[in-house]
Amino acid sequence: MAKEKKAKANTLSNDYGASMDRIVSLCKRRGFVYPSSEIYGGLSATWDYGPLGVELKKNIQEAWWKDMVRRHDNIVGIDAAIMMHPRTWEASGHVENFTDPLVDCKKCKTRFREDHLDEKALADKVCPECGGELTEPRQFNLMFTTHMGPVEDSGSVIYLRPETAQGIFVNFKNVVDTSRVQIPFGIAQVGKAFRNEITTKNFIFRTCEFEQMEMQYFVKPGNEDEAFDDWKSKRMAWYIDRLGISPQRLRFTEHGPDELAHYAKVAFDIEYEYPFGWQELEGVHSRTDYDLRRHGEFSGKEINYLDPADNSRFVPYVIETSSGLTRSVLVTLMDAYHEEKIGVDKKGNDDIRTVLHFHPDIAPVMVAVLPLVKKDGLAELAKKIEKDLREDFSTFYDQGGAIGRRYRRMDEIGTPFCVTVDYDSKEDETVTMRFRDSMEQIRIPIDGLAERIRREIRSYKRV
């Protein structure tokens, strides 16, 4: 980033305890995330993405797809149907095992996941909300069911997929037969998944409808440990380098023997330090040959791989990287959110700006173009500059209000660069480029503006 006129902002507060509510409020106010079906009072645990939220989500998804699929010549993508043959979920073990222990409060009727209760509530069997008596736990399957066809009987039950992974496993043979992949290779997929979660607080952290970005990496049995270590470190680096997440707020946690999913040999979570504590952001799992073997057994069509290198035939082992897209949106927002003291106002009060320090690659708006005033041809020149920049960047044009206020509006939605057109621009064909993080301003020629922005994005380092 350029050095001119450095005006480094102080970090006033990134106290998550105080700011979680503010993030929810900013998301609503600026069009990132709205409560779903709000005009009917909302539907718990479902959220809608507004104009800025959908751009942020798409940018994260595209960064993932580019890095996982386009930049690996041995990883291909698919897009499988959400509704799958019901036998899929018997084979995968979800019908039998995808359950959470549910307890109810006999007094206030609130429902809890038993494994989410604190030690005291667990020991005393009392409700953490009202102190009422809790019921004995019962297993509750998280899969949503619906019916396919006109008759709603047991024969027409199908499930909304609770993970995207199974769409990959059932297509393993199709992909091997129709593309040139050879082991080791990966199949990636991004899409919606659905879970009838018992507890769904914390905004978009745990919702009933969410999106996953999953990749299944198929290896020769015996090579899974090396591939596991490799993907584990690659995935951690991705959040830091690509999404710009603070490394000190990320860590690995290994699943203990009693926490392992029914398919896993080893599993690590990449965890983030949310305002409500360390929790999962992505799972990296060593899934053995469990899924391919089971689909072979349940479908009656054995699934295996003929290795052209040595003519051996085997059922591949699988390393899975399973990231939550919507959860990544939350982490990106929370990690980027800062309130910073940047001076003192006329009344002697602290002047505080709210800023989202998004990595420029994923910012919903990369460049805002602002005429200093609307008149004297400045708006026309600014509109032309914005139109030219649109080819390469997501842009926004804003001509309303004092320039300082417009900068603040852009800071609040995380726009890394503002370009201001003033009277000198007409004379000498230069504009002011203003940097979100440092708030520095430099004068640069209009010609070459796009190249300069590209350079700034390439060399971006978060403050």
Ligand code: GAP
């Ligand atoms: N295929 C493996 C699998 O689904 P998981 O740990 O259950 O593993 C992977 O889920 C990721 O999906 C989680 O790390 C999280 O980011 C996201 N995820 C899971 N349940 C979610 C929910 N109810 N709401 C939002 N994201 C969720």
